[in-house]
Amino acid sequence: MTISGKSAISRRTFLRGAGACGAVVRVGLPALEAMFNASGSAWAAGSRTEPVETRFVFWFNGNGIPEKYWIPRRTGADFEITPCLQPLATLRDDIHIITGLDSPAARVPQPGNSHYPSMSAVLTGQPFTGRGAGGPSLDQVIARRIGGESRFRSLQIGVCQESFGESIQRNMSWADRDRPLPPEMLPHRLFDRLFGVQETSWVNRQKSILDAVREDTEAVQKRLGRSDQARLDEYLTSVRDLERSIAGLPPEYRVVVERPPEGGDLKDWPRIARLQSDLLVHALASRQTRVASAMLSKCQGLSRFPWLGHTAQRHHEYTHGQVETPRGMRILRDICRWHVEEFAYLVTRLKRTPEGDATLLDRTCLLMVHEHAEANAHKNNNLAVIVAGGAGGLKTGLHTRTTGTLGDLYWTLADEVMRAQAGGFPTAERKLGFVV
């Protein structure tokens, strides 16, 4: 199949442009026209037509929400935009607010303060182990099955860094029980990972080094006991992922991507959040990954909010101190509205990125969650989440109040939307019929 007489290029073909004087260069636009078939909606080349890939973004905000400012009272297509949802007002047709979900895994007897069980439950549907999450997180469950062909099986990105420091608080993606995948929180380093271009000789050199490291690790493993072997298995997996990302250079990408500066105010969270979202959009558009997690703030997060005028305390303290007062509730409202603002920024950028005959947003499924519903009460039921995008026939422009668990929703998204064939999800009993 050809368009305008040119022979269709298989999407795996790419061209590399070396940067002048070492300054790293961005290359290429994701969808060269020639890669699409006549209707512009699928990949050409080869003997079969692959459907354009869908993407999944799992977005997390630390702590809970002020329900009275967040959850719409009306359901259906006519739901009202509440103060916290205000930044999504112009995107209401691209989102689906789902409320009423339960997180039963957070209520099973388990170690940890009220945030650790909620965190583990929201991400994995399993209880906190005492060290980390009880199983793989939703994004990893999906990535295991659909991430095999991309340069990066999945990406983990973060913004706000302030945290009490425990593993379960710092990480939202878990490859498996007790195996955190820390997020990249510095934009310039994320850029280097995605778009840093290297000479072929460097790539070959890395290959021989990592081959030696792998052989070394396998030899060492033979001498160890079982739990130590598992530890080295994790290292082997990381080394293999590293090899793959080094060997799989970014495809021809015609959009100019500026490398973010290394300096600047590293605590200007809105600025960092936007840089990270921009890079995430580029990563998804250039198909370097299909699955990403975005951790805006940490579990039990401790951010301060100078741009909102709230610096007397940190986020977690605001969720408990004086929330019965009007002022306390307004502070929470402002914070949660900011979360939605950053989410809306990402959704907007995806919407403005064309891909074939549609937009990148049309092919993406985003899910935004918090640790809790009502923040002060550490509430684990009646949770409020936002689904966004058009992948897999997602229904949007609605607020649905439901019963059922987070696991039900996660299973639905994994299997019905992303076609990951997960076959289930912890705490899932059924799929939700109103999602697609």
Next chain:
Amino acid sequence: MAAPQASINAPDFASKVFPVLQRAQCALCHNENGVASLTRLQFPRENAATEEIERFGVRLAALVDTARPEESPLVRKPTNRTPHTGGERIRRGSPDEQALLEWARYLAASPRAMSAASVPVPKEPPVVRRLTHTQYNHTVADLLGDQTRPADAFPKEDFVHGFTNQAEGQGIAPLLAESYNRAAERLAAAAFRGGDARGLLGSRPASAADAACRDQFLHRFGRRAFRRPLTEAERRRYAALHEAEAGRTGDFHRGAQLVVEAMLQSPSFLFRLEEGAGARGGQYRVASRLSYFLWDTMPDEALFKLAETGRLGTSAEIRAAAVGMLADPRARNAMEEFLAQWLRFDRLRGSIRDRRLYPEFTAELVEAMTEETRRLFDHLAWQDRNFLEFFTAGYTFLSSSLARLYNLPAPAEEFGLVPLSAGGARAGILGHASFLTLTSKPVDTSPTERGLFVREHLLCQMVPPPPPGVDTRLPPLTEEKPMTTRERLGVHLSNEACAGCHRLVDPIGFGFESFDAIGRLRSHELVTIQPTLDEIRRKVKTQPSEYRLGIDARGFVQGIEGAAFAGPRELGRILAANPACQRCIVKQLFRWATGKQETGADRPAIDAAFERFRASQFRFRELIIAIATSPAFLGDSL
């Protein structure tokens, strides 16, 4: 003793009786690190195998009265028929109590069970340890002369069980593997910039293919990088790497650089796996464990030589090495890292205070707070004083900013030793602003936090977490009843569902209420009551009102006899005299040294170290040596 009755069948403990105990959640307090850690009832680890659970069931015979099984503590305690700190965990007259009673009867009638009551607990498998970030920095400094501290840019280490060096938390996620990869590239390039400035090769290569020079380099550098001699397979692997790269570039040094870059990513460098080849494998491991514990870095040449020549084999040799190492200034820095984590200085550095209420709370003051505690620790540890003075010291080390905070005269020199008045409120660490601040909130104190800190960090008693789904809201402050923090927390103690655990922590914190959220003495608590939205609308009240309320600073430690106290001085004396606190110091250092939580199998090692600590009049240096020479720390090499 009655003869075994043939009619009593052995009840299936694991499936019939153990679940009763699981439902009652006994293990929350009855574990090595629980509030009931000094009782005779210790549960197996989570996810223990059935055989281990069965053995535990048999060991319960120690709690059974053979003559009158129904009077056994095993039955009377959980039902609170005999006073039980944990309350009534199993309802009296319930089927669960019946199941427990049947088990007690079975044990009473079975002589085999009685003698099996002291079955030893099986050993836990070791878990390999990765270099911590500070260890990585120090190691590359010693190995390559690199002072750039590359690990400062690695993804941060997570706290697990209170420390960042626990093996459980030391996986290598892809982001960290990438960091190691980038750092190795930079370090190797820097090492050979401008030739072999660091003398890593050992001789000048005659050509790119100089095999003798190559072998010498691999032997010298490999031994230091892997902290043991290379195996033959490793030597071949890295020789091949060198040959290929030196051949490709025509440059011996480029080949060496590649080898360095690869070795810095080998698990034999990143993990502490010094068994390796040769008869001396065990002694190389000893060298490494000693140097990383006592110096936070790789062994030096002297230590390597001892291992190489077989002089790190006997306890006397190891002890002599440890004693020598403690005299080195590196030991001070290594132990300061332990202190900073044991007392969670990171939380102190991360705290913020309401600027209007606490204008003097600056970064400089916070640093002074950590320095005060650090100096007390160093004074006791390295001047070989009785370490229990950590809780009772009638002196401290003040800067002028701290002196102002404590309302004391300015010291003659910054951080000089300053006596505290005998009738004063402060003594030891419990009177330090560091402890008092890191356990407070931006506006108020938190007695619960302070009590929890004392329980977990100083008594090694883990308090169970709140039940899932519990409403943690405190009663609001109203005009009708302005309440102190202590009074507001009263709901923890009046509500039976909360009191079981909160009785263990809140009353400890109450004893510190004379100190505000930055550790300053206060005579009253300032309480501000905001108007509600309703009051503002109805114009009944538009401004906050302030109250000065009197302070009740009486506290007590549940579970310790005669442990009523008010203030740091009195609690310090109580803790210093308390075996759980004394043992906790041993346990904390043990966890730090071994990178894991201690298990039942480690009990003899902890006991032995505690004995030596006590016999030496609690000299901290002696405790370090006791642990450093303990087989539990050194592994199976002895």
